[in-house]
Amino acid sequence: MIQQAHIMLNSKPAACRDGETVLQVAQREGVFIPTLCHDPRLKPAGACRTCLVEVEGQRRLLPACATPAAAGMVVKTDNDRVKRHVKGLLALYLADHPKDRASETGAPDQLLDLAERFGAPTDWPAMPNVRAARPGDANPYVHFQPEKCIACARCTRYCAEVESVHAITLANRGSLTTIFTADGRGLMDTTCELCGGCIDTCPTGAMTEKKPFLTKAKPERQLEKVRTTCNYCGVGCQMDLNVDHSANEGRGKVVKVTSPPPGTTTNDGNLCVKGRFAYDFLEHRDRLTMPLVRGDDGKFHETTWEAALQAAARGLLKIKTEHGSDALGFISSSRCTMEENYLVQKLSRSIFKTNNVHQCAAT
Amino acid sequence: MAGLVTTFGAGAMTNSIGEIRDADFLFVTGSNTTEAHPIIAMEMKRAVSRGAKLVVCDPRSIWLTEIAHRHLKLQPGTDVWLLNAMAHVIVVEDLVDKDFIAQHTENYEAMKAAVLKYPPEEAEKITGVPAEDIRATAREYAATKKAGIYYTLGITEHTHGTDNVYCLANLVLMTGHLGQPNAGLNPLRGQNNVQGANDAGATPVFFPGYQRAADEEVVAKYEKIWDTDLSRAPGLNLNEMMKVVGKKIKGLFIMGEDIVLSEPNACKLEQGLNGIEFLVLQDIFLNETARYAKVIFPATAFAEKDGTFTNSERRVQLVRKAVEPPGQARADWQILVDLGNACGAKWNYSKPAEIYDELARHVPRFAGISHARIEKEGGLQWPCPASDHPGTLFLHKGGVLRGKGLFEAVEYRPSSELADNEFPLILSTGRTLYHYNSATQTRRESGPHTKQPEAFVQIHPKDAERRGIADGELAEVYSRRGKVLCRAMVTREVRRGCVWMPFHFAEARANTLTTDAGDAVTGTAEYKVCAVEVRKASVPEPQPAD
Ligand code: FES
Numbered sequence: 089m090i091q092q093a094h095i096m097l098n099s100k101p102a103a104c105r106d107g108e109t110v111l112q113v114a115q116r117e118g119v120f121i122p123t124l125c126h127d128p129r130l131k132p133a134g135a136c137r138t139c140l141v142e143v144e145g146q147r148r149l150l151p152a153c154a155t156p157a158a159a160g161m162v163v164k165t166d167n168d169r170v171k172r173h174v175k176g177l178l179a180l181y182l183a184d185h186p187k188d189r190a191s192e193t194g195a196p197d198q199l200l201d202l203a204e205r206f207g208a209p210t211d212w213p214a215m216p217n218v219r220a221a222r223p224g225d226a227n228p229y230v231h232f233q234p235e236k237c238i239a240c241a242r243c244t245r246y247c248a249e250v251e252s253v254h255a256i257t258l259a260n261r262g263s264l265t266t267i268f269t270a271d272g273r274g275l276m277d278t279t280c281e282l283c284g285g286c287i288d289t290c291p292t293g294a295m296t297e298k299k300p301f302l303t304k305a306k307p308e309r310q311l312e313k314v315r316t317t318c319n320y321c322g323v324g325c326q327m328d329l330n331v332d333h334s335a336n337e338g339r340g341k342v343v344k345v346t347s348p349p350p351g352t353t354t355n356d357g358n359l360c361v362k363g364r365f366a367y368d369f370l371e372h373r374d375r376l377t378m379p380l381v382r383g384d385d386g387k388f389h390e391t392t393w394e395a396a397l398q399a400a401a402r403g404l405l406k407i408k409t410e411h412g413s414d415a416l417g418f419i420s421s422s423r424c425t426m427e428e429n430y431l432v433q434k435l436s437r438s439i440f441k442t443n444n445v446h447q448c449a450a451t
Numbered sequence: 452m453a454g455l456v457t458t459f460g461a462g463a464m465t466n467s468i469g470e471i472r473d474a475d476f477l478f479v480t481g482s483n484t485t486e487a488h489p490i491i492a493m494e495m496k497r498a499v500s501r502g503a504k505l506v507v508c509d510p511r512s513i514w515l516t517e518i519a520h521r522h523l524k525l526q527p528g529t530d531v532w533l534l535n536a537m538a539h540v541i542v543v544e545d546l547v548d549k550d551f552i553a554q555h556t557e558n559y560e561a562m563k564a565a566v567l568k569y570p571p572e573e574a575e576k577i578t579g580v581p582a583e584d585i586r587a588t589a590r591e592y593a594a595t596k597k598a599g600i601y602y603t604l605g606i607t608e609h610t611h612g613t614d615n616v617y618c619l620a621n622l623v624l625m626t627g628h629l630g631q632p633n634a635g636l637n638p639l640r641g642q643n644n645v646q647g648a649n650d651a652g653a654t655p656v657f658f659p660g661y662q663r664a665a666d667e668e669v670v671a672k673y674e675k676i677w678d679t680d681l682s683r684a685p686g687l688n689l690n691e692m693m694k695v696v697g698k699k700i701k702g703l704f705i706m707g708e709d710i711v712l713s714e715p716n717a718c719k720l721e722q723g724l725n726g727i728e729f730l731v732l733q734d735i736f737l738n739e740t741a742r743y744a745k746v747i748f749p750a751t752a753f754a755e756k757d758g759t760f761t762n763s764e765r766r767v768q769l770v771r772k773a774v775e776p777p778g779q780a781r782a783d784w785q786i787l788v789d790l791g792n793a794c795g796a797k798w799n800y801s802k803p804a805e806i807y808d809e810l811a812r813h814v815p816r817f818a819g820i821s822h823a824r825i826e827k828e829g830g831l832q833w834p835c836p837a838s839d840h841p842g843t844l845f846l847h848k849g850g851v852l853r854g855k856g857l858f859e860a861v862e863y864r865p866s867s868e869l870a871d872n873e874f875p876l877i878l879s880t881g882r883t884l885y886h887y888n889s890a891t892q893t894r895r896e897s898g899p900h901t902k903q904p905e906a907f908v909q910i911h912p913k914d915a916e917r918r919g920i921a922d923g924e925l926a927e928v929y930s931r932r933g934k935v936l937c938r939a940m941v942t943r944e945v946r947r948g949c950v951w952m953p954f955h956f957a958e959a960r961a962n963t964l965t966t967d968a969g970d971a972v973t974g975t976a977e978y979k980v981c982a983v984e985v986r987k988a989s990v991p992e993p994q995p996a997d
Contacts, residue, residue, distance in 0.1 A: 249500075250493055250496075250497070251493065251496075252496045252500075252518070281485075281489070283489065314754075314771050314772075314773035315769075315771060316753065316754065316769065316770050316771045316773065317643070317753075317759075317760045317762075317768040317769065317770050318643065319643050319752070319753035319760075319770075320642075320643060321487060321488050321639075321640070321641060321642065321643065322488070322639060322640025322641060322642060322643060322644075322645055322646065322762055322763040323468065323488055323490045323491055323639075323762055323763060324643065324760060324761075324762025324763070324764075324766055324768055324830070325490055326768065326830075329754055329773040329774075331773045331774060333774075336774075338775075339774055339775040339777065340773065340774035340775055341774065342754055342773060342774060353829070353830075354467075354468050354469060354490075354762070354764070354766065354830070355490050356469075358490050358493055359490070360489035360490060361489075363490075367754070369735075369752070370752050370754055370755075370774065371777070372736075374736050374737065375735055375736065375749075375777045375778075375780070376734065376735060376736060376737060376747065376749035376750070376778075376780060377749055377777045377778025377779060377780055378749060378778055378779050379746070379747065379748055379749060379779065380746070380747040380749075381745065381746050381747075382744070382745045382746070388747065393779065393781070393789070396746055396747075396748060397789050397790055397793040398793060399745070399746050400704075400731045400745075400746040400748075400790060400793070401790065401793035401794045403702065403728075403729035403731065403745055403746065404702055404704065404729065404731065404794065405794060406729070407701050407702035407728060407729055408702075410701075411701050411702075413682060413684075414682075414684060414686075414687075414699070415699065415700060415701040415702060416700070416701070416702045416703070416704070417687065417692040417696075417700045417702070417703045417704070418703075418704045419689065419692075419703065419704070419705045419706065419708055419710065420648060420653040420706050420707070420708075421648070421706050421707030421708045422640075422642040422643065422644045422645040422647075422648045423642060423643060423644065423707045423708075424644065424648070424706060424707045424758075424783050425644065425647070425756070425758025425759055425760060425770055425783070425784065425803065426644065426647035426648070426650065426651045426758065426759045426760065426761060426767070426807065426810070427651075427758045427759065427784050427803040427806040427807055427810070428706065428758065428783045428784045428787060429644070429647065429648040429651035429652075429653040430651040430652065430653075430659060430806055430807075430809075430810045431784060431787040431788065431791070431806060432653055432704075432706055432787060433651065433652045433653045433654075433658075433659075434677065434791075435704075435787060435790065435791050435794075435796075436704075437658075437673070437677075437681055437682070438673075438677040438679050438681065438796070439791060439794050439795065439796055440794075441680075441681065441682045442682055442684070442686060443655045443664055443682060443684065443685060443686025443687075444655060444686045444687045444692060444700070445653060445654070445655060445686060446653065446654055446655055446686075446687075446688050446689040446692065447645070447648035447649070447653040447654065447689075448689060448707075448708040448710070448713065448714075
C-alpha cells in the first residue's frame with residue numbers, strides 16, 4: 089500500500105497531493121489563510137504577501153499560495169508571528185485605501201473584510217493614493233477606481249492568462265503602480281473583449297461595473313443573488329443575478345450579474361460580455377406588456393388575456409377544421425425552456441394532431 | 452443533431468466542457484469559438500498554453516488561428532473533401548484503431564471504399580488546403596490519445612451538413628477516440644437551449660428523448676400517456692414549413708422567434724407570409740414577424756420565469772425567476788397551458804417542475820433528473836436513468852450507445868449554389884462576439900452597439916480592388932434573391948473569392964441573400980454558402996439618425 093504524503097498543518101497531519109500548494113492543502117482541510125492576489129484560475133504570483141505562513145527550517149515566512157506542499161513539511165498558519173505579520177501588512181495596505189464601508193459601492197471589499205477579521209490597526213498615518221486613473225475611458229461596462237486598487241495584478245493576469253487578450257497591464261512603479269492600457273487608451277480601443285473578468289477577480293472592488301456605479305445602485309451586499317443559467321449560447325454558464333427587489337415599483341431590478349466562485353460550475357467563474365453585461369433588455373421600454381389582437385382596422389389593440397387566448401384558440405381551431413391539421417405549423421424556440429418546448433410539441437401533437445413542430449435553430 | 456443520433460445513438464457533445472483543458476489535440480472546425488462560445492474558447496486557450504496542439508479548420512482567419520499550430524483555410528463548402536482526405540490518410544497509412552473498429556463499429560468497409568477515392572493531392576486542388584497539412588493533421592489526430600473534435604454551425608449549416616457530421620464521426624470511430632475523457636466529437640450549440648429543445652421533442656421526427664415519430668410503438672405509447680389519438684403523418688421541419696407558408700401552411704404558432712429576420716431567403720418567405728390566414732406570436736418584443744400576426748402574447752425573459760436549459764454537454768440546469776415580468780406579461784409555460792386549455796385541453800400544471808416530471812418519466816435517459824434534485828445537487832448531465840445515478844460526464848464509455856458505431860460512406864456533393872460569372876463570390880454568414888442572433892436583445896445594449904454599430908461585409912483586398920471598393924466604403928452585396936447595403940471591411944481574414952457577413956442587423960439582413968436550400972436530413976438551411984456579387988454602393992452616405 090502506498091503511504092499517502094502528509095504535511096503537518098498547525099500540528100495536525102494533512103494529506104497533500106502531487107503539485108499542490110500549501111494554500112490548496114489548507115483550503116481542503118478547512119484552515120483559513122488570508123489571500124488577496126490569489127485566484128485559482130491564475131498562476132501563483134506570490135505578490136501581495138497576505139498569505140505568508142511559517143515553515144519549519146525556513147528563516148523567512150513563505151507565501152502559501154506559491155509554496156509547493158512537500159511531504160513532511162511543518163507549517164504554521166496561525167501563530168503570533170504570522171498574525172503579527174498579517175496585521176501589519178493589512179494596516180500598510182489600508183494607508184492609502186478608503187477605510188470607510190461607505191466607500192464599498194459595488195462588490196464587497198475583501199481588504200476591509202480581512203482588516204476587520206484580523207483586527208488590523210486603521211489609524212496608521214494615511215498616505216495619499218497616487219495611482220493614475222483613465223478618466224477618458226468611454227467603455228460602457230468597466231470602471232476603474234484607482235483609490236481602491238492594491239496593485240495585486242489579478243486583473244492584468246486574468247486578462248493575459250485566462251482571456252489571453254492582454255488589454256490591460258501594470259504600469260509605473262512603487263506607490264504609483266496602476267492598471268493601465270497601451271497609451272492609456274479607452275478599453276474600446278484595445279484588444280479588450282469586455283468580458284469583465286477583471287471586475288470578477290478584483291478583491292477590493294477597484295474594478296467595478298460602470299452602470300450600477302454611475303446610477304448609484306445599492307452595493308452588492310444589499311442585493312439578493314439568484315443563481316440561474318445564462319440565456320445566450322449553449323455553454324450554459326451559471327451566473328448570479330444580483331437583484332434589488334424594491335426597485336422598479338417592486339417588480340425588482342437586476343442590478344448586475346456576477347459569476348459563481350471558480351471551480352464550482354462549468355464556467356469556472358468566467359463569463360463573456362453577453363452573459364455579464366447584456367441584461368438591459370429586461371427593462372427596455374419596447375418590452376411587450378399587454379396581449380394584442382389585430383382589429384378589423386388592421387391595427388393592434390390591447391386587450392385582456394381572456395380575449396386574446398380565445399381569439400388565438402378560435403383562429404387556430406378554424407384552420408384545423410377548414411384545412412386540416414397539417415395546415416398548421418408550430419415553431420418553438422431554443423431560447424425558451426425545456427418545459428416550454430415540451431408543451432409546444434404536446435400542443436401541436438395532442439391538441440392539433442400534427443407533427444409540424446420544430447424549434448428554430450435546430451442544429 | 453440527426454447525424455450524431457444515426458451514427459452514435461445520441462446527438463450531443465460526447466464529452467464535457469471541463470475536459471477540454473486537459474486535451475492534447477484539438478481539432479476545431481466550422482466554429483469561431485472565441486466569438487460564438489467565449490467560455491469554451493477560454494478552455495481551449497488554457498489547453499494550448501498547457502502544450503496541447505490546436506488545428507483550426509475554417510475558411511476565415513479567426514482569433515483562434517492566431518494561437519493555432521496549423522490553420523486549414525479551406526474553400527467554403529468543401530469540408531467533405533477535406534475530412535475524407537484525412538480519413539484516406541489514416542486508412543492508407545494504417546493508423547486506424549483495429550480493435551475498436553472490430554468491437555464497436557459496423558460498415559467500416561463501405562466507408563473505407565469511399566474515402567479511398569479522396570487522396571490528399573486531389574483534395575488540395577478542391578479545398579485549397581496543402582496536401583501536406585492534411586496529412587500532418589490526420590497523423591497527429593490519429594496518434595494522439597486525448598484528441599477531441601469541436602464543431603458548430605460552420606459544419607451543419609450546409610445542404611450537406613449531415614454529411615459533414617458523418618465524416619467527422621468516421622474520423623472518431625476509425626481512430627477509437629470515443630468513450631474516454633478529453634476526446635470525442637463535440638457539437639457546440641449556438642443557443643442556450645438548442646439541446647433542451649431537441650431533447651424535449653420539438654422536432655417533427657422525434658418525440659421527447661429522441662424517440663422516433665415514425666415508430667408506431669412510440670406513437671402508441673404517447674397516445675396512452677396523453678390519453679388521445681395522434682397523427683401518423685410525418686411532420687414538416689422548419690425549412691420545409693417556411694417554403695410552403697401561405698400555401699400548404701395556413702396557420703402558424705410561433706414562440707420566441709423572429710422568422711422574418713432569421714430564416715433564409717427572407718423575401719420569398721415574406722411573400723408566403725402575406726398569404727397566411729392566421730399567425731399567433733409569443734415574444735418579449737414586437738419583432739419583424741409581428742407584421743403578419745393576428746394575436747400577440749407578451750411573454751417573459753429568462754430572468755422572469757422558472758424552468759431548465761440543457762447545455763451543449765447535456766447538463767440540465769435551472770433557470771430561476773429573479774424579477775417580475777413587466778405589465779401583464781406572462782411566463783411562456785403559463786401562456787401555453789392557458790392556450791392549450793382554451794383549445795380544449797385539461798392541463799393543470801401548476802409549475803414547470805411538474806412539466807419536467809411528465810417529460811422525464813417517459814424517457815429513460817432523463818428519468819433520474821428533476822428540478823428538486825438539481826436544486827440540491829446542481830446541474831445533471833444525461834443519461835441519468837435513476838434518481839441515485841450521478842449523471843454522465845462523457846458518453847459511450849464501454850461501448851457506443853447505439854450498440855455499434857455506424858460508419859457512413861459519404862460522397863462529396865457541391866453546395867446548392869456555386870460561384871459563377873454573374874455571382875462570382877461565395878458568401879458565408881455568422882455571428883460575432885458582440886451580438887446574438889437577430890440581436891433583439893443585444894442591439895438594445897450600449898456596449899455591443901458601440902463596438903459594432905453597423906453591418907459590414909468582409910472582403911479580400913484583391914477582390915475589393917477589382918471592384919474599386921476601399922476599406923470602410925459603403926457596398927452593396929446582392930444575390931439572386933436580394934440585396935443589402937453595408938460597410939466594406941477589406942481584410943485578408945477571408946479567402947480570395949469569399950466574403951463574410953454577420954447576420955445580426957435588421958437593416959442589412961444577410962438572410963435576404965442566403966438560399967433556403969436545406970440539408971436533406973435535418974432541413975438546416977445553407978447559411979454558409981451562397982453566390983453573391985459586391986459592388987460599390989451608388990447611394991449617398993446615410994446621415995446618422997438622432
Ligand atoms: S495571496 Fe499569496 S501572495 Fe497574495
